[in-house]
Amino acid sequence: GVGAMTDFGPLLANPRTLLLGAAAQFGIFATVLGALTLNYFGLIAFTLPQAAAIGIIGGADGPTAIYLSGKLAPELLGAIAVAAYSYMALVPLIQPPIMKALTSETERKIRMVQLRTVSKREKILFPVVLLMLVALLLPDAAPLLGMFCFGNLMRESGVVERLSDTVQNGLINIVTIFLGLSVGAKLVADKFLQPQTLGILLLGVIAFGIGTA
Numbered sequence: 001g002v003g004a005m006t007d008f009g010p011l012l013a014n015p016r017t018l019l020l021g022a023a024a025q026f027g028i029f030a031t032v033l034g035a036l037t038l039n040y041f042g043l044i045a046f047t048l049p050q051a052a053a054i055g056i057i058g059g060a061d062g063p064t065a066i067y068l069s070g071k072l073a074p075e076l077l078g079a080i081a082v083a084a085y086s087y088m089a090l091v092p093l094i095q096p097p098i099m100k101a102l103t104s105e106t107e108r109k110i111r112m113v114q115l116r117t118v119s120k121r122e123k124i125l126f127p128v129v130l131l132m133l134v135a136l137l138l139p140d141a142a143p144l145l146g147m148f149c150f151g152n153l154m155r156e157s158g159v160v161e162r163l164s165d166t167v168q169n170g171l172i173n174i175v176t177i178f179l180g181l182s183v184g185a186k187l188v189a190d191k192f193l194q195p196q197t198l199g200i201l202l203l204g205v206i207a208f209g210i211g212t213a
Helices: 009-013 015-024 026-040 048-059 062-072 074-089 091-102 120-137 139-157 161-168 170-184 195-212
Strands: none
Touching: 009 015, 009 120, 015 026, 026 048, 026 195, 048 062, 048 074, 048 195, 062 074, 062 139, 062 170, 074 091, 074 170, 074 195, 091 195, 120 139, 139 161, 161 170
16 A cells, blocks of 8 residues: 555656665664663663664654564564554654754755656556565565555556555555554553563654654
8 A cells, every 4th residue: 555655756756865765764773773772781671683673663664663573573563563653643743843953944945846757667667676676685575565566566557546546545544454453452551561662662752853864
């Protein structure tokens, strides 16, 4: 569903914007180091896999956070999912103060326009090439990125418009409901209400802040 709602046109028209997305990942690595620092000083115990799972909250991508935490730290899945989706919902409150502090009013008024018209062929080939590169270089991430690229291919191909419309609206809403129910089932009180959870919530907001900056 997310792939079907994504338009890569601006990225293909100006590939340099990829650097902006790459810079935003500093929030992930800073959060991993922050979690390991808390463990080093004996404040909150986090292993390296747990720190990596917490760090992905900074990617502002709920499905990725759930997938990765399920692989690396399933015991923290509920807390990480709650933190990720909570901060995604709070983006309008978290980001504006940081943006205003780091940019001038003139810079914020700059209107970004697409530099060139991206052809249909480019938009169709991009998810295919992206998936091939991911499968070769990062095979463990292929299932997650594969679904994303498949959804984007449905959108750009133009031959399955009914399916594309379904995954962008009805299907993604249904999946979100079941995702919330399944994650909520893991939120047992005696495992959720503990120092680790507070640490995850704190590190999550730091990850979002650094990623925005």
